[in-house]
Amino acid sequence: MPLSAASRPGGAGLDFARVLMEVPHGRLSGTLLVTGDPGGRFHLENGVILEVTSPGSPGVETLLLRSGRVTETDWASAVRSGAAGWRVGAELVARELVGSAELQLICAMAALDGALAMGMGRIDRVALDPEPPATCFAAPEGIEPEWLSRESERRIRALGGQPVSPFRDRLSRTDAGTRLLDDGIAGERRDILQRANGRRSSRDIAFLLGRGLYAVTVEASRLLHEGLVDVAPPALGAADGPAPAPEYGRNPEPTGQPGRTEEASRLPRRRPGTSGITGVLPLRPVSGPWRPPTALTAEDRRFGSAQ
Incomplete structure (x- = not known):
């Protein structure tokens, strides 16, 4: 189900934002493919986001391994396990290598960063692949699209006024x-x-x-x-x-x-408003069952208010 490619500056970005807004109401399932620089993917299931990946930001695998939360030996064993399949995260939880709440938080952090990278980059085209997503790290409780969109838009605005580009500088x-x-x-x-x-x-x-x-x-x-x-x-x-x-x-x-x-090591300079996302956002308050802990956003809220 391809969405229209950008025929004008920000056109694809507006499509991207509108689709995210419709995800919980349309109970969409599949993979939302965002083509651009850096681009990325949103894995959806029945109106909830399971996983967000982008080459512009560290994913759950990097966050787990580089930080030392999971050793390379345990990781390799979980990946090799026939029971794990694509759901490596679920296997790590089953082996008590990572707690379910910890995996949920890490998945949410990675999803925020992935959406941030896509929103600050260039969006050329958006398409929805209705095939069931093959996710490696599905958030155990899912991630509300409205919350993710609102938080990502706030972070884009916060970084847009700073002298350091996360990609270029x-x-x-x-x-x-x-x-x-x-x-x-x-x-x-x-x-x-x-x-x-x-x-x-x-x-x-x-x-x-x-x-x-x-x-x-x-x-x-x-x-x-x-x-x-x-x-x-x-x-x-x-x-x-x-x-x-x-x-x-x-x-x-x-x-x-x-x-x-x-x-x-660098991505193109982002000009505010290029993607068109901020013309549609912010969204309505999140109403889903999972709420992120205060620690997830407290520090960067202080940063945003201090600038």
């Missing part, structure tokens, strides 16, 4: 940032500063750390305001291009071809 540690590292700073700030080598964007660092795209970009914006990181100048002759997602276990390190490295 490569972060470089300043002398002040280096001194802070030498002083023994700990936590997420240390992790980001260590990887701000002038070749990586917030998206690249999020993949390396196994942390959310939005959370890393928010912290990068704070570090920039404090003079601890800077935005590295673009390489001469480098052009914006699509950025494929790094595979787990393969760091997006330089390959000896600087131009290609820069192109692979």
